[in-house]
Amino acid sequence: xxxxxxxxxxxxxxxxxxxxxxxxxxxxxxxxxxxxxxxxxxxxxxxxxxxxxxxxxxxxxxxxxxxxxxxxxxxxxxxxxxxxxxxxxxxxxxxxxxxxxxxxxxxxxxxxxxxxxxxxxxxxxxxxxxxxxxxxxxxxxxxxxxxxxxxxxxxxxxxxxxxxxxxxx
Amino acid sequence: xxxxxxxxxxxxxxxxxxxxxxxxxxxxxxxxxxxxxxxxxxxxxxxxxxxxxxxxxxxxxxxxxxxxxxxxxxxxxxxxxxxxxxxxxxxxxxxxxxxxxxxxxxxxxxxxxxxxxxxxxxxxxxxxxxxxxxxxxxxxxxxxxxxxxxxxxxxxxxxxxxxxxxxxxxxxxxxxxxxxxxxxxxxxxxxxxxxxxxxxxxxxxxxxxxxxxxxxxxxxxxxxxxxxxxxxxxxxxxxxxxxxxxxxxxxxxxxxxxxxxxxxxxxxxxxxxxxxxxxxxxxxxxxxxxxxxxxxxxxxxxxxxxxxxxxxxxxxxxxxxxxxxxxxxxxxxxxxxxxxxxxxxxxxxxxxxxxxxxxxxxxxxxxxxxxxxxxxxxxxxxxxxxxxxxxxxxxxxxxxxxxxxxxxxxxxxxxxxxxxxxxxxxxxxxxxxxxxxxxxxxxxxxxxxxxxxxxxxxxxxxxxxxxxxxxxxxxxxxxxxxxxxxxxxxxxxxxxxxxxxxxxxxxxxxxxxxxxxx
Numbered sequence: 001x002x003x004x005x006x007x008x009x010x011x012x013x014x015x016x017x018x019x020x021x022x023x024x025x026x027x028x029x030x031x032x033x034x035x036x037x038x039x040x041x042x043x044x045x046x047x048x049x050x051x052x053x054x055x056x057x058x059x060x061x062x063x064x065x066x067x068x069x070x071x072x073x074x075x076x077x078x079x080x081x082x083x084x085x086x087x088x089x090x091x092x093x094x095x096x097x098x099x100x101x102x103x104x105x106x107x108x109x110x111x112x113x114x115x116x117x118x119x120x121x122x123x124x125x126x127x128x129x130x131x132x133x134x135x136x137x138x139x140x141x142x143x144x145x146x147x148x149x150x151x152x153x154x155x156x157x158x159x160x161x162x163x164x165x166x167x168x169x
Numbered sequence: 170x171x172x173x174x175x176x177x178x179x180x181x182x183x184x185x186x187x188x189x190x191x192x193x194x195x196x197x198x199x200x201x202x203x204x205x206x207x208x209x210x211x212x213x214x215x216x217x218x219x220x221x222x223x224x225x226x227x228x229x230x231x232x233x234x235x236x237x238x239x240x241x242x243x244x245x246x247x248x249x250x251x252x253x254x255x256x257x258x259x260x261x262x263x264x265x266x267x268x269x270x271x272x273x274x275x276x277x278x279x280x281x282x283x284x285x286x287x288x289x290x291x292x293x294x295x296x297x298x299x300x301x302x303x304x305x306x307x308x309x310x311x312x313x314x315x316x317x318x319x320x321x322x323x324x325x326x327x328x329x330x331x332x333x334x335x336x337x338x339x340x341x342x343x344x345x346x347x348x349x350x351x352x353x354x355x356x357x358x359x360x361x362x363x364x365x366x367x368x369x370x371x372x373x374x375x376x377x378x379x380x381x382x383x384x385x386x387x388x389x390x391x392x393x394x395x396x397x398x399x400x401x402x403x404x405x406x407x408x409x410x411x412x413x414x415x416x417x418x419x420x421x422x423x424x425x426x427x428x429x430x431x432x433x434x435x436x437x438x439x440x441x442x443x444x445x446x447x448x449x450x451x452x453x454x455x456x457x458x459x460x461x462x463x464x465x466x467x468x469x470x471x472x473x474x475x476x477x478x479x480x481x482x483x484x485x486x487x488x489x490x491x492x493x494x495x496x497x498x499x500x501x502x503x504x505x506x507x508x509x510x511x512x513x514x515x516x517x518x519x520x521x522x523x524x525x526x527x528x529x530x531x532x533x534x535x536x537x538x539x540x541x542x543x544x545x546x547x548x549x550x551x552x553x554x555x556x557x558x559x560x561x562x563x564x565x566x567x568x569x570x571x572x573x574x575x576x577x578x579x580x581x582x583x584x585x586x587x588x589x590x591x592x593x594x595x596x597x598x599x600x601x602x603x604x605x606x607x608x609x610x611x612x613x614x615x616x617x618x619x620x621x622x623x624x625x626x627x628x629x630x631x632x633x634x635x636x637x638x639x640x641x642x643x644x645x646x647x648x649x650x651x652x653x654x655x656x657x658x659x660x661x662x663x664x665x666x667x668x669x670x671x672x673x674x675x676x677x678x679x680x681x682x683x684x685x686x687x
Contacts, residue, residue: 013436016358016405016436019358020357020358020405020406045369046369048367049367049368049369052360052367053366053367114229114232114233114236115236116632119632133229133230133233134233134236136199138199138200139197139200157196158193158196161196164229165222165225165229168225168228168229169225
């Protein structure tokens with residue numbers, strides 16, 4: 001057995017440390033996009049391996065978080081491209097106001113269950129909402145993470161916000 | 170106070186925001202400048218509509234803060250998923266109820282197969298691992314090598330076996346002298362690298378209480394048939410619960426103190442040695458056959474490209490293109506058989522009600538779980554010393570809506586039992602409070618494989634609370650006799666609404682493909 005002493009500047013070690021500290025956050029992001037615990041774990045595992053493979057190419061370690069989220073979100077996208085997610089989508093028709101039936105799942109004791117509302121968003125809108133309001137990234141950072149133009153991020157955000165706010169009216 | 174008033178007037182005069190602009194800024198509060206923020210707040214004070222928008226945003230923010238996506242990540246290393254969910258949903262839950270879970274890419278059979286005695290029963294974990302690797306059951310010696318023993322802070326980690334075939338590498342380890350405590354000793358993180366490249370792995374972890382052994386395995390897929398030069402298992406930190414071990418096997422090791430978890434911080438690199446004989450034997454048991462066959466039907470077109478046969482499996486590679494106009498999702502080929510040049514069946518796989526049933530060369534029926542990577546390949550039992558002559562595919566599986574049932578809950582007292590052409594439905598209603606009901610729905614079938622249900626009310630699909638799939642124990646030889654079931658529970662507010670239940674799942678579709686192997 002070889003025991004490697006921890007080396008402060010070892011970028012892989014830093015990655016490990018950072019990952020260990022934040023893996024609970026990463027898994028929640030993956031889960032909040034995929035809504036499937038096992039898939040979220042698979043995605044995180046793959047993102048972790050992918051990140052380790054390419055960590056040496058990361059020039060500025062300060063941007064690690066955005067870089068890792070980018071990998072994670074890409075992996076989520078690959079996952080929901082798989083056939084089963086096509087059947088899992090439950091989009092809400094914009095023109096349909098919330099009905100009692102919808103509230104039977106979105107309201108319990110008059111409290112809005114935000115998770116359900118977000119679940120009903122499409123994948124591309126959901127990921128923007130999660131990154132913006134749950135993870136606190138700026139629009140510019142989200143644009144970097146998702147590889148989308150800033151304008152697209154903004155328009156997707158407002159489209160998603162428009163859908164969400166209907167539940168609060 | 171006066172100054173503040175003056176400041177407001179200046180802002181208003183200099184920059185009066187319009188409602189549209191404010192509504193946008195409200196949702197981007199953390200990204201706008203201080204001046205924009207002040208101006209927005211001024212506007213909100215005076216505009217009732219924007220005040221309402223602001224309160225919506227605040228309510229949303231408060232919900233965001235109180236929303237917790239609970240995911241249990243602590244089990245990610247040891248009780249790692251054995252199979253990806255897609256397959257897990259279909260197979261593992263059912264297989265688990267049979268108390269047989271097979272590790273990916275392995276065949277763990279306790280009965281003789283192909284005339285070889287695959288040996289020991291699952292209770293003898295170590296020999297079962299040795300005996301479970303592939304067909305070549307001389308294999309304990311030929312395809313499975315031994316590892317080494319390592320001691321980490323008094324904990325004895327034994328790499329018992331390393332199994333190698335051209336596309337798979339598996340490592341089996343034990344932690345000795347563990348007590349009857351679930352997950353008493355866990356690794357903080359595991360990384361497997363092949364030639365310094367990190368690999369995604371599958372694995373399983375368990376305990377044998379009678380033998381005081383914790384055990385686990387890791388399985389990785391090797392790419393491009395390339396023999397790895399260097400494989401390393403890296404362990405980062407170890408968590409030991411109180412009384413996880415009867416005693417630590419080396420004097421300087423410490424037990425966890427009472428009621429606490431002992432965290433042993435560190436990074437340990439365990440070399441996984443593949444000796445030459447192991448590699449040579451894996452090469453010897455490897456064959457590739459080029460296929461060139463195209464098949465078209467309404468749901469898809471497919472081109473078969475290759476058949477590979479190795480120690481742990483045989484695999485048919487294909488390129489599949491789903492027809493966009495088809496409403497069905499093609500899940501996989503479900504009745505596949507490989508014949509020898511002499512016309513003898515040498516490998517057969519049938520997918521039925523969530524399980525893959527295999528027939529070996531002695532016509533014995535077995536149940537094995539493989540990680541299928543459909544649409545790119547179909548995995549079969551391995552075979553040896555036989556020249557394959559042709560592949561026959563007689564059915565493919567689709568995921569689709571299988572039927573729907575109208576539910577009348579208004580007059581329901583207690584339980585509803587309904588027999589349909591597809592299977593048996595059972596609905597149980599419990600009143601939770603004045604306006605809340607808990608609905609338990611179960612659907613089981615011997616004809617189809619139900620995987621999902623959608624409860625629809627007023628054209629909206631309701632979200633379920635709990636979900637499970639299951640099945641009855643498989644009795645050997647009785648492929649048709651088993652059933653598959655899906656259970657879901659819902660919380661609903663009213664029984665008087667109209668409810669419709671859609672049953673979604675797998676259906677077998679007949680085809681007739683015969684692929685010659687030259």
